Amino acid sequence: MNPAQIGLLAEVGRAKVRIANPPTVAVLTTGNEIVPVDVVPGPGQIRNSNGPMLEAMVHQLGASVVSLGVARDEDDELAALIRRGLEADFLVLSGGVSAGVLDLVPGVLAKLGVRQVFHKVNLKPGKPIWFGVFSRENNTRTLVFGLPGNPVSSFVCFELSVRFAVSVLTGDIQPKQKMARLVQEHRPRGDRPTYWPAVFKDDGAGTIVSLLSWKGSGDLKTLADANCLAFFPGEERLYVAGEEIAVYLI
Amino acid sequence: MNPAQIGLLAEVGRAKVRIANPPTVAVLTTGNEIVPVDVVPGPGQIRNSNGPMLEAMVHQLGASVVSLGVARDEDDELAALIRRGLEADFLVLSGGVSAGVLDLVPGVLAKLGVRQVFHKVNLKPGKPIWFGVFSRENNTRTLVFGLPGNPVSSFVCFELSVRFAVSVLTGDIQPKQKMARLVQEHRPRGDRPTYWPAVFKDDGAGTIVSLLSWKGSGDLKTLADANCLAFFPGEERLYVAGEEIAVYLI
Numbered sequence: 001m002n003p004a005q006i007g008l009l010a011e012v013g014r015a016k017v018r019i020a021n022p023p024t025v026a027v028l029t030t031g032n033e034i035v036p037v038d039v040v041p042g043p044g045q046i047r048n049s050n051g052p053m054l055e056a057m058v059h060q061l062g063a064s065v066v067s068l069g070v071a072r073d074e075d076d077e078l079a080a081l082i083r084r085g086l087e088a089d090f091l092v093l094s095g096g097v098s099a100g101v102l103d104l105v106p107g108v109l110a111k112l113g114v115r116q117v118f119h120k121v122n123l124k125p126g127k128p129i130w131f132g133v134f135s136r137e138n139n140t141r142t143l144v145f146g147l148p149g150n151p152v153s154s155f156v157c158f159e160l161s162v163r164f165a166v167s168v169l170t171g172d173i174q175p176k177q178k179m180a181r182l183v184q185e186h187r188p189r190g191d192r193p194t195y196w197p198a199v200f201k202d203d204g205a206g207t208i209v210s211l212l213s214w215k216g217s218g219d220l221k222t223l224a225d226a227n228c229l230a231f232f233p234g235e236e237r238l239y240v241a242g243e244e245i246a247v248y249l250i
Numbered sequence: 251m252n253p254a255q256i257g258l259l260a261e262v263g264r265a266k267v268r269i270a271n272p273p274t275v276a277v278l279t280t281g282n283e284i285v286p287v288d289v290v291p292g293p294g295q296i297r298n299s300n301g302p303m304l305e306a307m308v309h310q311l312g313a314s315v316v317s318l319g320v321a322r323d324e325d326d327e328l329a330a331l332i333r334r335g336l337e338a339d340f341l342v343l344s345g346g347v348s349a350g351v352l353d354l355v356p357g358v359l360a361k362l363g364v365r366q367v368f369h370k371v372n373l374k375p376g377k378p379i380w381f382g383v384f385s386r387e388n389n390t391r392t393l394v395f396g397l398p399g400n401p402v403s404s405f406v407c408f409e410l411s412v413r414f415a416v417s418v419l420t421g422d423i424q425p426k427q428k429m430a431r432l433v434q435e436h437r438p439r440g441d442r443p444t445y446w447p448a449v450f451k452d453d454g455a456g457t458i459v460s461l462l463s464w465k466g467s468g469d470l471k472t473l474a475d476a477n478c479l480a481f482f483p484g485e486e487r488l489y490v491a492g493e494e495i496a497v498y499l500i
Contacts, residue, residue: 003310004474004500007303007401011296011470015288038265046261053257060253151257175452202425220261224254250254 023169025058025162026066026085027051030095030105031149032073049220050094050154054147057158058092061166073102075111082112086134086142089169092162095149097130105146106130114144122234123160124192125153125217131161150217156195156229159250177231180209180247186232186239193234197226200247209247226250273419275308275412276316276335277301280345280355281399282323299470300344300404304397307408308342311416323352325361332362336384336392339419342412345399347380355396356380364394372484373410374442375403375467381411400467406445406479409500427481430459430497436482436489443484447476450497459497476500 001009001019009017029051037047048070058065066088071081073096085091096105097119106119114134121129130146145162147154159176167173180200188194197219200209209230214222228247232239239245251259251269259267279301287297298320308315316338321331323346335341346355347369356369364384371379380396395412397404409426417423430450438444447469450459459480464472478497482489489495 002474002500003303003306004405004470004476006306007299007405008470008474010287010302011299011401013287013290013297036265037260037263040263047263049257049261052260053253056253056256151261155254155257220254220258224252224258226254250252 022063023090023166024064024066024088025061025090025092025166026068026088027054027058028068028071028081028085028091028093029054030071030073030078030093032102034070034095036070049151050147050149053151053220054092054094054154054158057155057163058166061163062170062172063090063166073104075104075108078104078108079112082108086112086114086144088142090162090166091134091142091144092147092158093145094147094154097146097148098128109144109146114142119146122192123156124190124194125150126157126160126195127192128153129157129161148217151220152197152214152223153217155220155223155250159229159248160195176249177246178207178249179244180207180228180230182230182239182241182243182245183208183210185241186211188232188234188236188239191234191236194232195229195248196232197223198228198230198247199226200228200249207247209245272313273340273416274314274316274338275311275340275342275416276318276338277304277308278318278321278331278335278341278343279304280321280323280328280343282352284320284345286320299401300397300399303401303470304342304344304404304408307405307413308416311413312420312422313340313416323354325354325358328354328358329362332358336362336364336394338392340412340416341384341392341394342397342408343395344397344404347396347398348378359394359396364392369396372442373406374440374444375400376407376410376445377442378403379407379411398467401470402447402464402473403467405470405473405500409479409498410445426499427496428457428499429494430457430478430480432480432489432491432493432495433458433460435491436461438482438484438486438489441484441486444482445479445498446482447473448478448480448497449476450478450499457497459495 114132116132119130128148132144134142147157197212231246364382366382369380378398382394384392397407481496
């Protein structure tokens with residue numbers, strides 16, 4: 001409800017109104033390598049950046065966060081926390097969805113009765129994304145998103161999938177895409193459709209976009225400087241300066 | 251701070267960060283004719299729609315609301331509540347700034363040492379707006395906005411003045427204007443620059459805007475249906491269908 005609508009309700013004396021609860025989104029980070037934010041990581045360890053990032057993204061959507069913390073790569077621990085996550089409207093996991101020995105998430109989800117809809121998409125970053133549906137006998141269901149563990153992959157997959165799904169429930173679907181002129185030339189490597197961290201601004205004559213010097217799906221530092229993702233649809237060709245491309249606002 | 255920045259802070263182990271407090275915005279509705287939202291108005295009375303509406307607008311800006319309720323049109327009561335409002339970073343009043351016998355707000359503000367910067371602007375709706383500054387010896391100050399009491403005037407004046415001032419402090423200045431093609435012709439009455447409640451949408455070829463059937467500054471119902479204000483800069487001429495005009499997103 002927007003401020004003018006709230007004012008209108010007041011004007012006509014609706015001091016109490018019935019509203020829908022915001023959707024609930026459970027967030028679970030997975031991985032033996034993850035340590036809490038206030039711990040110094042040992043060799044092969046990293047701090048939990050995805051949990052706080054994804055929870056902030058859920059918060060921005062106006063949904064309620066159910067914070068499930070970090071699960072180690074063990075079937076029983078994963079199953080216990082995923083079971084709790086399946087009580088929410090949406091469950092968002094990060095990590096454990098690639099092809100490694102310890103990527104246990106798809107198997108545990110299957111055992112708990114979550115039906116896989118797809119696994120892996122032609123996308124950079126974010127290829128390993130997993131999506132499934134948990135249906136209950138009372139016809140309610142939980143949508144389950146297994147996001148890749150690399151932070152920029154997690155971010156991009158959230159933007160492209162979770163944000164849209166939650167927005168359908170909140171009714172607040174914002175236009176996120178616009179056209180912009182490339183400031184510098186760019187030749188994408190490989191043929192995967194790519195979302196590249198970038199900065200757009202208006203230069204008077206229209207919108208221009210500068211690609212940032214991005215090191216890949218682990219490079220959260222560059223993403224934090226971006227205000228959009230420049231989209232390259234997977235053609236292996238030179239994009240020239242001045243060419244119009246689509247940018248996705250973040 | 252955005253989610254990627256929060257993730258980055260987590261990644262580098264910044265479990266605690268120093269942040270600025272959000273600005274405080276005091277909201278005071280004035281007028282003998284105002285009754286609470288849950289009371290049935292008698293002859294000549296109206297419910298307090300501006301208080302809830304303006305407080306929702308402050309909330310949207312990420313600022314803290316200081317809710318001062320309703321003041322009757324009496325010097326002492328106004329002075330007592332305004333004094334409390336001057337403890338905030340911003341004080342937003344609605345009503346009491348026109349030229350009537352009971353429009354006491356400018357006089358009381360002057361007596362309390364708030365220096366008037368301007369009173370009345372060439373704007374429709376919103377002509378009676380008052381703006382002043384309260385400066386303290388320690389070099390801090392409170393910006394004071396006296397908005398007109400008509401709800402759509404209050405809304406438009408908040409959008410054009412309070413929102414911008416608060417956004418400078420929060421650092422979150424959003425682009426609010428875009429160009430759109432008029433769906434129907436329109437001839438503004440009078441030569442005041444006008445913000446007219448309207449609905450914009452993308453039609454594939456660009457943005458189009460439909461003017462709503464707006465009855466004037468008291469017509470909150472129409473504003474509640476709008477997603478933008480169409481801007482007419484004060485030329486008394488026919489604007490034709492298909493003409494590009496500026497719209498202000500709300």
